[in-house]
Structure formats: structure tokens, C-alpha cells
Amino acid sequence: xxxxxxxxxxxxxxxxxxxxxxxxxxxNDHPSIGLVTTMRVKKLAEELNYEPNRTAIFFKxxxxxxxxxxxPSLSEAFFSAAISxxxxxxxxxxxxxILGQSLDDPERELRIINTMKGHRVDGIILSxxxxxxxxxxxxxLQQAGIPVVFFDCVPDLVHxxxxxxxxxxxxxxxxxxxxxxxxxxxxxxxGPAHLPASKEREEAFVEALANHNIxxxxxxxxxxxxxxxxxxxxxxxxxxxxxxxxxxxxxxxxVTLDAMNAVRKKGLTVNQDIFFISYANYPIWKYMENPPxxxxxxxxxxxxxxxxxxxxxxxxxxVAGGTEDTSLTDGQRIVLESKLVNQHL
Amino acid sequence: xxxxxxxxxxxxxxxxxxxxxxxxxxxNDHPSIGLVTTMRVKKLAEELNYEPNRTAIFFKxxxxxxxxxxxPSLSEAFFSAAISxxxxxxxxxxxxxILGQSLDDPERELRIINTMKGHRVDGIILSxxxxxxxxxxxxxLQQAGIPVVFFDCVPDLVHxxxxxxxxxxxxxxxxxxxxxxxxxxxxxxxGPAHLPASKEREEAFVEALANHNIxxxxxxxxxxxxxxxxxxxxxxxxxxxxxxxxxxxxxxxxVTLDAMNAVRKKGLTVNQDIFFISYANYPIWKYMENPPxxxxxxxxxxxxxxxxxxxxxxxxxxVAGGTEDTSLTDGQRIVLESKLVNQHL
DNA sequence: CTGTTAGCGCGTTCAG
DNA sequence: CTGAACGCGCTAACAG
Numbered sequence: 001x002x003x004x005x006x007x008x009x010x011x012x013x014x015x016x017x018x019x020x021x022x023x024x025x026x027x028n029d030h031p032s033i034g035l036v037t038t039m040r041v042k043k044l045a046e047e048l049n050y051e052p053n054r055t056a057i058f059f060k061x062x063x064x065x066x067x068x069x070x071x072p073s074l075s076e077a078f079f080s081a082a083i084s085x086x087x088x089x090x091x092x093x094x095x096x097x098i099l100g101q102s103l104d105d106p107e108r109e110l111r112i113i114n115t116m117k118g119h120r121v122d123g124i125i126l127s128x129x130x131x132x133x134x135x136x137x138x139x140x141l142q143q144a145g146i147p148v149v150f151f152d153c154v155p156d157l158v159h160x161x162x163x164x165x166x167x168x169x170x171x172x173x174x175x176x177x178x179x180x181x182x183x184x185x186x187x188x189x190x191g192p193a194h195l196p197a198s199k200e201r202e203e204a205f206v207e208a209l210a211n212h213n214i215x216x217x218x219x220x221x222x223x224x225x226x227x228x229x230x231x232x233x234x235x236x237x238x239x240x241x242x243x244x245x246x247x248x249x250x251x252x253x254x255v256t257l258d259a260m261n262a263v264r265k266k267g268l269t270v271n272q273d274i275f276f277i278s279y280a281n282y283p284i285w286k287y288m289e290n291p292p293x294x295x296x297x298x299x300x301x302x303x304x305x306x307x308x309x310x311x312x313x314x315x316x317x318x319v320a321g322g323t324e325d326t327s328l329t330d331g332q333r334i335v336l337e338s339k340l341v342n343q344h345l
Numbered sequence: 346x347x348x349x350x351x352x353x354x355x356x357x358x359x360x361x362x363x364x365x366x367x368x369x370x371x372x373n374d375h376p377s378i379g380l381v382t383t384m385r386v387k388k389l390a391e392e393l394n395y396e397p398n399r400t401a402i403f404f405k406x407x408x409x410x411x412x413x414x415x416x417p418s419l420s421e422a423f424f425s426a427a428i429s430x431x432x433x434x435x436x437x438x439x440x441x442x443i444l445g446q447s448l449d450d451p452e453r454e455l456r457i458i459n460t461m462k463g464h465r466v467d468g469i470i471l472s473x474x475x476x477x478x479x480x481x482x483x484x485x486l487q488q489a490g491i492p493v494v495f496f497d498c499v500p501d502l503v504h505x506x507x508x509x510x511x512x513x514x515x516x517x518x519x520x521x522x523x524x525x526x527x528x529x530x531x532x533x534x535x536g537p538a539h540l541p542a543s544k545e546r547e548e549a550f551v552e553a554l555a556n557h558n559i560x561x562x563x564x565x566x567x568x569x570x571x572x573x574x575x576x577x578x579x580x581x582x583x584x585x586x587x588x589x590x591x592x593x594x595x596x597x598x599x600v601t602l603d604a605m606n607a608v609r610k611k612g613l614t615v616n617q618d619i620f621f622i623s624y625a626n627y628p629i630w631k632y633m634e635n636p637p638x639x640x641x642x643x644x645x646x647x648x649x650x651x652x653x654x655x656x657x658x659x660x661x662x663x664v665a666g667g668t669e670d671t672s673l674t675d676g677q678r679i680v681l682e683s684k685l686v687n688q689h690l
Numbered sequence: 691c692t693g694t695t696a697g698c699g700c701g702t703t704c705a706g
Numbered sequence: 707c708t709g710a711a712c713g714c715g716c717t718a719a720c721a722g
Contacts, residue, residue: 008715009716010715010716019692019694020715021693022692022693025692032691051463053715054464055404055407055714055715056404056717058403059398059400059401059698059699059714059715059716060715060718061717062698064400066443066464074432075425087445087446088446088448091460097445098443099442100442101432108436116441118399119441120398261631261632288633289634353699353700355699365700366708366710367708369699369701370708373701379707382708398698398700400699404699404700405700405713405714406700406714
């Protein structure tokens with residue numbers, strides 16, 4: 001009947017009649033320990049099924065080999081792709097991932113951040129809740145020496161580290177594609193106006209039309225709060241115009257899905273009466289009979305991987321340079337181009 | 346220039362010229378501390394922005410308020426729904442979730458389990474990799490006092506705690522539905538034969554046909570390894586039969602998606618030449634023009650929540666009953682009925 | 691090459 | 707009601 005007690009280095013030391021530090025060093029392959037003792041220690045450790053108590057090590061080393069990832073939702077394909085890559089990469093670097101979903105609730109987001117701070121994570125990757133406006137926690141985390149890297153939904157502040165998607169390139173490609181297919185009446189279903197991501201899309205939309213000498217029709221830009229209802233209403237606004245657009249770019253694929261449903265309900269046909277392109281490139285398109293004309297891929301997995309890479313750099317710097325003032329403060333940004341892919345039709 | 350050092354109870358004690366134990370007790374609302382001192386301590390703690398160092402507490406209390414969740418993949422809708430609920434519920438109970446994806450690789454799965462053991466998680470929720478055959482780690486974890494609850498993909502062993510989906514009810518309902526719509530040539534695309542989940546589905550399939558006095562046609566049961574190729578091939582086997590089935594039940598929605606693509610490639614029409622019902626009820630069906638006739642919902646979120654609930658119980662017992670022999674050994678199972686939902690047509 | 695000692699931050703006896 | 711002392715498991719500085 002096993003006592004259930006995990007063996008410790010103390011136990012090993014006692015049995016071998018040597019000191020705990022010797023055991024510790026032997027187990028860590030410290031060069032200054034004799035080969036014989038090292039072997040003896042390792043052998044007994046193996047026999048006893050010894051495993052170091054990491055909670056003790058974390059405590060002592062002030063390092064937990066744990067990073068926190070906070071996302072609005074885990075069940076959105078975009079985020080699960082990101083977290084999947086992050087977990088994968090973290091794992092290969094012997095880091096553990098702890099998880100939190102804000103559900104786009106700023107309060108919840110803050111609570112999670114504090115929990116993670118309590119757990120002494122070595123760093124945090126964060127795609128902030130869509131309506132978070134207060135970013136005071138950045139300073140708090142910085143003071144606690146916990147580096148943060150944002151991605152996807154990034155606060156509009158300097159001095160923050162972030163992976164940002166250049167949404168413009170994709171928008172230009174999208175409009176080029178529409179135009180080259182003969183579309184001139186091109187509309188845009190944008191997301192909430194306050195989001196940087198919305199602003200950037202809209203700027204690019206305006207620019208791209210100008211490039212093709214298409215005059216901007218204000219009615220062709222509508223907004224959704226990204227709810228199902230909001231998405232439907234937005235597309236209906238377009239459909240009810242006296243001259244309705246023949247092509248629509250929408251904020252993301254979810255919007256497009258709802259929009260397409262609304263289109264069909266109206267008795268119109270996707271890819272005949274009206275064409276779509278949207279951001280995100282959800283994997284399901286390949287299964288749809290009438291997918292969008294194309295998608296603007298944002299590479300969530302890659303964004304996640306880059307964010308983790310940047311985080312690792314910051315963590316290292318944090319350890320190396322005792323004075324963490326500049327390294328953490330200076331916001332570095334990596335821009336990842338969005339790209340038109342999957343000419344589905 | 347803040348030193349970046351987190352304040353400790355020691356610091357508070359020194360400033361207040363009292364002992365650390367008093368501070369500790371005050372912060373934990375110990376009844377035996379005077380109201381005045383308690384207030385003074387709390388006030389200063391607030392000012393200094395004190396936060397207890399949980400790594401120290403974890404270490405001392407041998408409890409981390411952390412549970413590990415190991416899933417084959419995070420990007421499958423079924424699992425992201427489950428993890429989403431688990432995270433949610435854990436969070437409300439002040440637990441933290443650490444994450445691992447096995448990618449259906451038994452070795453990787455084992456490595457993750459060991460990492461989590463090292464992190465001294467209080468318990469583990471596990472949907473095992475599809476081809477894991479060795480479950481020795483169960484004993485190891487049990488000996489380490491870490492309870493495990495399986496769900497979804499559950500090893501076929503007694504003495505394991507699990508949330509299992511009763512796949513039979515859904516299958517019966519599915520076949521009832523097909524029959525009542527006039528289908529008699531009903532086929533079944535099953536998953537890998539070694540999986541308990543496959544066996545159960547198949548048994549139910551056979552039973553249900555018998556209930557309707559439909560004689561079993563061996564050719565109408567085919568298998569896939571769940572890869573895209575495998576799924577296609579499986580449905581092609583059915584389509585190439587001299588008398589092809591008019592209705593197909595498939596292992597899950599992913600299989601159905603691939604199958605539908607193959608059907609269309611053959612020039613046949615879904616929901617006309619051939620009808621589908623499958624397990625899982627992916628949320629995307631509502632956006633498809635030709636969804637399956639119905640879905641067998643397995644309630645991933647609920648399964649996750651139940652698993653966590655069971656895990657909490659085990660953790661409590663673990664703490665309460667010093668002798669953890671029976672409580673952990675005795676496998677308890679909760680069966681969740683699957684249910685036909687979304688008559689999409 | 692190895693042992694001794696100290697201490698990480700906290701909760702918890704045991705004494706007052 | 708409060709303080710002094712101890713120890714969780716481990717590493718590291720300082721002796722030999």
C-alpha cells in the first residue's frame with residue numbers, strides 16, 4: 001500500500017547518506033559532482049520514481065514556465081486556431097499555457113489578468129475584449145514584471161507590444177478582384193466604429209476605391225455590432241437600397257455567414273445576385289455550395305506563434321537585463337500582411 | 346522608479362511594526378485579530394498594491410487551484426465548445442485551467458500528462474487520443490493523488506471516472522427518423538473499429554435496424570480513419586454499390602462534410618439522392634444550403650461541465666478522506682444521453 | 691568534489 | 707488577541 005507520498009531529494013539524500021544539495025546538483029547534472037555519485041543518485045531517483053516538485057522550484061526561481069493566454073472566446077475558429085498554435089509552440093519550449101476567455105467582458109478580462117498575475121505567469125498573450133477601453137492593467141502588469149503581447153484586438157496605444165495584422169493589403173486585393181470581375185457597386189459591412197481594426201479596414205476600403213476611380217457612396221458603408229441581428233440588419237440596409245451593391249466586403253466570415261442567410265431569405269442568390277469577400281478565411285468554406293468569392297486570410301495561427309515568439313524574447317530580456325525599463329516599455333510591433341486567398345469560385 | 350519588487354507580508358509587517366503572522370491572519374480575516382489591526386493591515390496592503398504570492402501558497406498548501414485539460418485538438422468545434430464551458434465553470438470556482446493538446450499522438454499525450462503532474466495540478470480532464478492504447482498513466486496519476494475524469498474518448502476500463510455519451514439513444518432516434526421518412530436502405534459510416542465509441546454506435550445501428558425489421562446489409566457498414574481521404578473513400582464505397590443507400594448515418598459531422606463533398610463531386614444531390622444524419626451537431630449547419638436532415642447532439646459543453654463537476658467532487662474527497670484508496674479507484678460514470686436535434690429540413 | 695547553511699513567502703503550530 | 711519559530715522542497719552561496 002503506497003503511502004502516496006511523493007519522494008523528495010531529502011529522501012534520496014537520506015537513503016544515500018549524502019546531502020540534499022549533492023542530490024540536487026547530481027540531478028541537474030552539475031559538472032562538479034562525481035560521476036559515481038551522480039549515477040547513484042539518478043538510479044535511486046529512477047527507482048523511487050522521483051519527480052521534482054515544480055511548485056517548489058517555481059516558488060524559488062520566481063519563474064513558472066507558464067504563460068497566460070487570454071482570448072475573447074475559445075469557440076471561435078479564429079481563436080482556436082491561434083491558441084492551438086500557441087499551445088503547440090509553448091509545449092515545444094517546455095512552457096505551459098494557462099487559459100482564460102474574457103467573453104468580451106472587460107470586467108472578466110481584468111479578473112483573469114489578476115488571477116494570472118497571482119499565478120505568476122512569465123508572460124501574457126492577450127487579444128483584448130472588443131469593448132475594453134481601460135488599459136490600466138498594462139501598467140500594473142509591467143510593474144509586476146510580466147510582459148504582455150497583444151494580437152488581433154490590439155489597444156490603440158504606443159508602448160504596447162503587439163502582433164498586428166495589416167488589414168489593408170487584403171482589402172486592396174479584395175477590391176482589385178471585385179473590380180477585375182466587373183463590379184463597381186461595392187459595399188462594405190464594417191464592424192464597430194471604435195475598433196482600430198474597423199478604422200483600418202475602412203481607410204483601406206476608401207483608398208482602394210479611389211485607386212480604381214470609383215466614387216465613394218456613403219450608403220455603401222454600413223456597420224454591425226457583430227451580433228447575428230446586427231449582421232442581418234446591416235446587409236438588409238444594403239439590399240434595400242434603390243441601387244443595391246453587387247459585391248460586398250464584410251468585416252469577417254461570421255458576418256458573411258449571417259449576411260448570406262439574410263440574402264437567401266430575401267429570395268436572392270449568393271454568387272449570382274450578390275458576391276462576398278470577407279476577412280478570416282474560415283475553414284468551412286470548402287464545404288459550402290456557395291462560398292464567398294474569396295477570403296482575406298489573417299493567419300491566426302501565425303499571429304499566435306509570432307506573439308509567443310515575441311513574448312519569449314521579452315521574457316529573456318527580462319531575465320537578462322536587470323533593468324527592465326526600456327525593454328518592456330518600448331512597444332515593438334510586428335506587422336503581418338493579410339492576404340487574399342482561396343479564390344473559391 | 347519602482348523597484349519592480351512585489352511587496353510581501355514581511356514588508357507590511359515591518360512597516361507596521363507587527364509580526365508577519367499577524368499580517369497573514371489579518372489578510373485572511375482570521376477572527377482572532379483585532380479589528381483595528383486588521384484594518385490597518387488591509388489598508389496598507391491596498392496602498393502597497395500587495396498581492397499574495399500564490400506560488401508560495403501553492404507550494405505550501407500542496408494545492409494549486411489548477412486543473413489540466415487535455416484534448417486531442419483545440420480547433421475542433423466539439424472540443425472548443427467543451428473547453429469553453431470548462432474554462433467558464435472553473436473560473437467561477439476560482440480554478441485555473443491549463444491546457445494541452447495531444448494532437449491524437451499518444452506520446453505527446455503522455456508528455457503533457459507528465460508536465461501537468463509536475464505542475465501539481467489538482468486534477469485532470471482528459472479526452473484521450475484516438476489511438477492511445479496504453480493507459481498506465483492512470484495508475485501513475487492515481488498514485489500521485491491526481492484524480493482524472495475522462496470524457497468523450499474514454500478508455501474501455503473499469504475503475505476510471507468518466508462522463509460518457511450514450512450514443513445509442515441518438516442512433517435509434519436517427520434511424521426512426523429515416524424510416525419514418527420512408528428510407529429503408531440505410532447505411533452507416535463508422536469510425537475506427539477499435540474505438541469504444543465506434544462499437545457502441547455500431548451496436549446501436551444494428552439494434553435499431555432490427556427494431557424496424559430491416560435486415561442488415563453488411564455492405565452498408567463502412568469505416569473511415571476519420572481523415573479526409575478516409576471519409577471520401579468510405580462514402581464512395583457506398584455510392585458505388587449496385588444498390589446504393591438513400592440514407593447515411595455517419596460517425597460525426599466532419600465525416601459528413603467530406604462525404605457531402607464527395608457526393609456532389611459524383612454529380613449527386615444531397616437531400617435528394619441521398620440524406621445524412623450525423624453525430625455532433627456542428628453549429629455551422631444553420632448556414633448551409635443543404636444541411637443534414639438532422640443531427641445527433643452530444644452536448645460537448647455539458648459533458649465538459651459534468652466532467653469538471655465530477656473532478657471537483659473527487660478533489661474534495663481527496664482532501665477530506667485522507668485515505669484516497671477507494672474514492673479514486675472506484676470508477677464512477679455519468680451517462681449523458683445523446684439526442685436527435687435540429688430537424689434541419 | 692561535497693557538506694553546511696540560509697532563505698524564497700507563506701500559513702501554522704505553540705506560547706504567551 | 708499577538709508574536710516567535712518552524713517548515714514546505716529546492717537551489718545557491720559559502721565553506722571546506
